[in-house]
Amino acid sequence: MEQIQLEQHADAFLKRKFGMPLDIPIRISKRMKSKLGAFRIKYTRGKVTNREMEIVMSYTFIKNNSIETILDVLYHECVHYALFAKNQPYRDSDATFIKTLECLGISRTRTHMYKGxxxxxxxxxxxxxxxxxxxxxxxxxxxxxxxxxxxxxxxxKKTAINR
Known part of the structure; x- marks a missing residue:
């Protein structure tokens, strides 16, 4: 799966579930080894703009997993982004975030195994x-x-590290 496809899936998901477009980039990182995906925010002097946020996906994770698993992780990161954009609790341990994942049928953190x-x-x-x-x-x-x-x-070959 390529970056353009990830962006298309994420944009469609966000419009369908949250009524908002994907306004941040999605990047595939060959250096990301300990995580499968991440929603990153860079703070500059206490302010955040769309240019300072991104969703990063692991290249080895994308290369070695099924489309369903990749999309589940991508949607998980999209929920982080959507809740952050709506000024709601967006961290993995927040109750709002967990309830949103459950309502949408998306897996929580550390449910997928790393393969690569x-x-x-x-x-x-x-x-x-x-x-x-x-x-x-x-x-x-x-x-x-x-x-x-x-x-x-x-x-x-390894199949034992969680997200």
Whole structure:
């Protein structure tokens, strides 16, 4: 699914469910690994304009998931945007946000599993193995069990990180 298609789906959803158009950009990020999607707001001197808001979707998430799952995450982010635009509580833990998701039949945060490529690491001392969505983990961290250094083992397919 491409950016134009995401924008078309989001615009149709917002017009149908909230009576408002999509006035912010949707961006696909190849760097986003820990989240599937996000509604981002940049505050400049206490003010927010449409140019400072965006919906960001993970490239690896889009590449490795079904259209239904992608649209569910996109609609989730659209609900964040719509409630924010209407000056209503829009954060994941707000009751208004949760009720709106339930009424629309959209999944809450951390319901979809991450599917995609991950990087496998191993401790050089105790041979503890684990995987992360980011590369370069061995350069920044040490093992919490034995304080040893990590080495990069290789890439693997992963299906176990939530949104």
């Amino acid at each position: 490529e991950s990087h496998l690491y191993e401790c050089r001392k105790c041979q503890y193995q684990f995987s992360r969505n980011m590369k370069g983990y061995e350069k920044r961290y040490i093992c919490r069990r034995c304080r040893g250094r990590f080495s990069y083992v290789g890439m693997s």
